[in-house]
Structures are given as structure tokens and as C-alpha cells.
Amino acid sequence: MESGDGEVVSNKQVIFKDYAPGALKESDMYITTSTIKLKVPEDCTNGVLPVSGRGVAKVLDSRHPDYKKGDFIWGLTGWEEYSLITATETLFKIHDKDVPLSYYIGILGMPGLTAYAGFYEICSPKKGEFVFISAASGAVGQLVGQFAKLLGCYVVGSAGSKDKVHGDFSVTQKLGTMKRAVFLILLLKAYSSNNVPTRI
Structure with a gap:
């Protein structure tokens, strides 16, 4: 579907049923499908993420000066096909795309940076x-x-x-x-x- 405000697409999301007091199980979550516009609303001040974790994403629309349409980012994203992200302090632009993008949630992301600094800089x-x-x-x-x-x-x-x-x-x-x-x-x-x- 297309409208003047941007394309409207189906969006699968992983949602918590309730607070999980321990190790997360599949029964603690459910998958739902809704629709989302692929354009940032003009009056947007906040978004709701269903379940979030580290991920890699492609920017489809942006009103943030550091992130343009077509950029790739890594950081805190939603467990869904499309996310409206307003907490940009958890995002980092990907400049080098000559490695698999999945590396940015592993060796080139938080785990890798933490392991490298802890081992080589602190422990040495x-x-x-x-x-x-x-x-x-x-x-x-x-x-x-x-x-x-x-x-x-x-x-x-x-x-x-x-x-x-x-x-x-x-x-x-x-x-x-x-x-x-x-x-x-x-x-x-x-x-x-x-x-x-x-x-x-």
C-alpha cells in the first residue's frame, strides 16, 4: 500500500506476554503482525519497541542529521521487521560494509569491543x-x-x-x-x- 505519508507494510513483531522473571522462554513471548508506515511521522517524539536487542538495520527514512536514508546502523533495535527508533544514542553508523553485517553484533560490536578492551588493554x-x-x-x-x-x-x-x-x-x-x-x-x-x- 502507498499513501502520501509513505508506504504502509506488514510488520511482524516479537512481544513479551508479561515480565519474565528468569531465563526467557518461548512461551514468554508471542508474534503479532501489524502495519507500519515507512516514514517517520512529523509529530513523532517517541516510539515503542516490542522486544529489543542488538541488531543491524538499514535506514528507510530519517529526520536525524547523522542518519540518512540508505545508511546501515548497528545498535539497539526491535525484534521486528521494521522499527521506529527514536533513541539514537544506542546506534552507530556502519562505515565499512566489506565484511558480513552480522559481525557488527559480534566481533565488531559490543561483545568484540568489550572482549578486546578487557583482554588487550586491561588484562594484557x-x-x-x-x-x-x-x-x-x-x-x-x-x-x-x-x-x-x-x-x-x-x-x-x-x-x-x-x-x-x-x-x-x-x-x-x-x-x-x-x-x-x-x-x-x-x-x-x-x-x-x-x-x-x-x-x-
Whole structure:
């Protein structure tokens, strides 16, 4: 459909049924379809996002001086086909499009920047040192583990469950070529005082 105010399109959205007091389950959400105009309303001061998370998007219309039609951005977006985003402080323009855009919610986004700064700028270990990573199966932890492995460190990580250690998207899948990895923090007690990780 087309109108003077912009094209009107179908828009699938993921909506929370109610507050989820713990790990999010599929039953906590539902999918709905509504319509949305692909033009920012003149009187728009706020928008409502159903469920939000980090994402990559293409700007279809904008009244913001930093974001033009056709630009690609990454940051906090809605879990829907089209979003009206007014909180632009959570957005970053993508200048380099010669890599997969999905990298901007991983290695080139918040997880990658956090892992890089924490590992190289704060921790700054040397080859051969022991590095302990808590939450080694998470977005940041698994990247830190890969950085440590590339540097030649001995990596010890913890994860909250066996699935996070051995499942399809687990620590051992991400760091599977390590010569030796220990993923239960209790095993640290078996090490002598000389083998306690030097970087945590």
C-alpha cells in the first residue's frame, strides 16, 4: 500500500506476554503482525519497541542529521521487521560494509569491543600465562578465550552448565582446537600455587 505519508507494510513483531522473571522462554513471548508506515511521522517524539536487542538495520527514512536514508546502523533495535527508533544514542553508523553485517553484533560490536578492551588493554597477558575466563560460553567470554588462545596463553574457563561446555554452541565448539582446556572452576583447587591463573 502507498499513501502520501509513505508506504504502509506488514510488520511482524516479537512481544513479551508479561515480565519474565528468569531465563526467557518461548512461551514468554508471542508474534503479532501489524502495519507500519515507512516514514517517520512529523509529530513523532517517541516510539515503542516490542522486544529489543542488538541488531543491524538499514535506514528507510530519517529526520536525524547523522542518519540518512540508505545508511546501515548497528545498535539497539526491535525484534521486528521494521522499527521506529527514536533513541539514537544506542546506534552507530556502519562505515565499512566489506565484511558480513552480522559481525557488527559480534566481533565488531559490543561483545568484540568489550572482549578486546578487557583482554588487550586491561588484562594484557603475555604468551604462556594462565588466563581464567568466567562465563566462557558467553558472547564476550568466548571471544576472550579465542584472543587468549591466539596469544598462546593457557586458558581456563567456567560455564554454568554441561550444555554450555559441550553443546552445539558451546565453549568446546568455539575453542575446540585448544591443546588443553579446563571448564570447571573447582578444578583450580587441584593446581599447585604456581599454576593458579595469573590473569583473571
